[in-house]
Amino acid sequence: MPSSLPSAMVRYHAADGVIQTTELDRRRIERALEDRVRYRYVTPQLAAYPGGYRILSPCCSRNVDPLGGTIDIARLERLDLDGQLTLWRLYSKHHASSAWVLQAEGRLHELLDLLKTDPGRVFWQ
Numbered sequence: 001m002p003s004s005l006p007s008a009m010v011r012y013h014a015a016d017g018v019i020q021t022t023e024l025d026r027r028r029i030e031r032a033l034e035d036r037v038r039y040r041y042v043t044p045q046l047a048a049y050p051g052g053y054r055i056l057s058p059c060c061s062r063n064v065d066p067l068g069g070t071i072d073i074a075r076l077e078r079l080d081l082d083g084q085l086t087l088w089r090l091y092s093k094h095h096a097s098s099a100w101v102l103q104a105e106g107r108l109h110e111l112l113d114l115l116k117t118d119p120g121r122v123f124w125q
Helices: 023-034 108-117
Strands: 009-014 017-022 045-049 052-058 070-081 085-094 099-106
Touching (some): 045 070
């Protein structure tokens, strides 16, 4: 996957239609990451992912990667329903099984609030 998006928009063809991620979405996510509560001393990366984004960050706690390497934090997936309503899915990474686990579905700002505060410590471990 490319690590950055073109300046305007990328389209991914999925089984249920065309899913678009926009530069505006990307900027909203980047701003939200700056306001996060946990691990403020690291700089997370935002990478394009089919239909959305992956958030990666150095592993400061060494709980997941004892060497402090870059790990998956979260995945955001955009869903366009009936061409008018856009919902997002927020996934955390279960590192022991390397599986993505669905945590929430809703509007982007709602999911970004959950990601920023991470009350259950499922993202910033």
